[in-house]
Amino acid sequence: MQMSTGSKKRTIEQLAATVSDSTDFPDIDTAPGLRTLDTALRCPICCELFSGPVTLRCGHCFCSLCIRGSLAQKQECPSCRKGEENEGHLRVNPVVEEAVEAWSKARPFILQLLHRGGRLSGSNSSSESGPSNKRKRSNPDSDSDIELVAPPSGHKTGIGSGTVFSKPQEPMLAASPAETPCPVCGKTVKHEIINQHLDSGCKTFHLNNSKTAWSKIMGPRVDPGKNKQTQAKGKERSLSVEGEALPKVSYDTLKDKQIKQLLQDQGLATLGNRALCIARHQKWVMLWNSNLDKAPKNRKSKSQLRSDLDQWLQEKHESKSKVVVEDTFGHQKKYESEFKRLTEEARPKKAVSSQLSDSREATSSEAKYTDATSSTSSPVKLLSQSPQSPHHDGDNNEIEVL
Amino acid sequence: MDARLRRVNKEIADCKNDKASGIKIELIDESPFHLKGIFPGPEGTPYAGGTFLVDIIIPESYPFQPVKMKFITKVYHPNVSSASGAICLDILKDAWSPVLTLKSTLISLQSLLCSPEPNDPQDAEVAKHFTTSKGSFEDTATYWTQIYAGGPGKKGVSTASSGDGKDEVAMAGLEKAHVDQFEALGFQRGKVIDVLRRLNYRGKNVTQISEDRVVEELLK
Incomplete structure (x- = not known):
């Protein structure tokens, strides 16, 4: 499993330095409560400050998007494992949302005060401040607490700043x-x-929207009528204005054409096979519904959601694509010893029983085979598949050799 | 940067900042999704003093799917495969929850070493050994810790000089006298060890397994 998310070599320290977390604040003896407060306002699933916080029946709070992802896997509370939870049990928690909003404004300010009081050192702005419109983020500090934080005004992104109000809104009806x-x-x-x-x-x-709601639940009716394009457009506009939650769809009962129609209704791409279309629509429903759990002023516009979806699909695609070995000879040479060792281990019995020359031949042909397969899967994977020692359980082959 | 990468980075930072737990995380290659966890063997167990390495693979849908973990260090434990290092632990399978982190999972592994669960074994032979003669099992586990995990060993004496034979017998958790007894009949030493281990020729079981049965197995 080799994923090429970054070309340059990274170290643990570099990875750890790209995050902002509770340890930005000094420990409990120096600044009582600050670290705990920061932890309390973070979603236990994504470890970010809450984005669209919702509460389950047991009282545990998560980001709307996170808990929807979790409930899709298992219908229980991730924190206390209380069962029989589903998306219908989610309740928006506006108090927490307000607290998070205030905290994300106060956070850089408090950090600045702390550093002013403490030692000053060179600023070390992190590399994370990319176009992160995914979530509202506070100041992306490194985790070191001896670092100077730039004034809040220069850094703020997302909801903390006043830009929210000038945020391009969805094309509203005049x-x-x-x-x-x-x-x-x-x-x-x-x-x-x-x-x-x-x-x-x-x-x-x-x-009077019960009719449309029912028709959605019962599956989309592909109108054979005229002017589909404008119909879809009209729906899109009404959705974005009214902010109506999308129902879950049982894709198994739908034909490919109907699934594509669903995507088209949402103004999404209909490219790709059935599985991709389903995945796209599922993720879209999740993104859309979790967006509605935010306070109206914090909501993303439809185009933002769309770019989130595209990003997600792209990441999914990237991680799926296999590592292709271009320089096959170099690859063979690099892992030569590894391959040899694995081949030896894969057939310990034959090497003992058969003639030495035979086993040598067998080994060389096996080596070729291993080389061929290894170009698609990493050597680590191969390692895990082959028995690593003659100690493996219930293996009585060695006795048969006698 | 996607949510998975952000979360993994946070977890790595979390382990780095926490010096008290003794848990460390390192990169294996350039990918942040293939890691190596390191934790000390729990005190008061046969694993005390050892350092255990765990291979960690973060799946694509993490944290909604469990991390894949297996021991790199060889461990003699009923719930760990003595050959592959595969781990039998509920939270790595169906009891996973997205609020669990790399650190909390490694701590769970540490406590798995404290409390073996022989009724749900990963390695059946080791589990048999554990249930029939716990004392002998602990000796073997201590020995493995000494050999593979750099533990202090029970006697505190390096056994490296005493040859391979003694190692093999101790590794299999058998008694030297038993192995010698069958070796004297003309069987290969390795074979004897293998059969005796498979038959669980230890402790009370020795009286229940007749010598004929052992020889029969050896002749198969």
Whole structure:
């Protein structure tokens, strides 16, 4: 399993230095509570500050996206293993979200104060401050606590800064007279449902949408009618404005065409085989629904979600692609001793029983075979497949040799 | 940088900052998803004083799928394969939870060494040895720790000078007298050790297994 995520050589220290975690703060004796506070506001699954925090019935809190990923594997709380949890049990936790928001603003400031009070040393800005629009991130510090942190204004990304409000919003319908901005969440809501919208705690209230919801649950109906393109577009717009959760789909009951239609409805690419389409749609539903668990002002736009999806697919693709050995001779030479050893180990009995010349021939032909296979799988894998010593369990072949 | 890589980096940093646990993580090659875990053998067990290396592979869907771990260091333990180092531990299989980390998993391995579970064995022969004669099992485990994990050894004397034969007998957890007895009948020493180990010719079992049965096995 050799993954080429980075071409340059990395060390443990370099890897460890690219993260911001609770140990940015001094220990409990120097600054009581700070480290614990930072840990408490982090999702136990991704170890980042909560992004769209949701609570399960047992009370444990996770990022919406993380817990959805976890529940897809096993329907239990990852922390206490209380069972029978599903996505329907998730409850948005706006208090934690607010706390995280405040903390992500306060964090760099407190760190700065701490360092000003302590020793000063050269700043060591980390390499992580790429286009990380995936999650709101606090100041990406190295884990060393003797480092000078740049002023918060220069560094802040994501929700902490004032840029949120100027964030390009989803193409909203121009506020027609029938619509009015909600005084609480700022979203445009139809005038006739503004009261219900406010009563439901700014969860968008829909009138007469049960029909569309049912049709979605029962599977998409591919309308043989005209003008599919505009139909899809209209749906997309209404989805992004209304912020309606997408239902889970049982893909096994759908035909390829219907799955592609589902993707098209969401304005996603329909390339690739069935498995890829399903994976794409599943991930999209997860991204979309977890985005809705955030406070409206922290939500990502549809295009951002789309680029998240693309990134995810790309990473998935990269890690899937096998390592291709270009210089086969060099590769053979490099692992020659390893191959020889493995071949020897793979057939300890024959080497004993047969004539020496025979075994030599066998070994050389085996070596060729191993070389051929090794170009696709790494030598480490081979190592794990072959018995490493004559001590393996229940092996009575050696007795038969007598 | 994807979520998996960020999390792995955090876990590596976590182990690096925690000096108290004695757990270390190192890179094997350039990939951050293929690592080597190092932890000390727990005190008060046959593994005390040894240093145990674990091969760690982070799967693509980590942390939603468990990490793949196996011992690099040879360990004599009912739940660890004495040949391949494969580990039988529930949290590495169906009891995995995404809140578990590399550090907590390595600590679990450490405690697995403290409390073997012979009813759910990975290595059946070792498990038999453990259940029939625990004292002899512990001697063997201590010996393996000394040879492979750099442990202090029971007698504190290096046995390297005493030749390969003694090593093999002690490694298999057998008694020298028994091996000598059958070797005197004209069988190869290696074969004798292998058969006796397979028959679990140890402790109380010695009286239950007749010599004829052993010879029969040797002649097969």
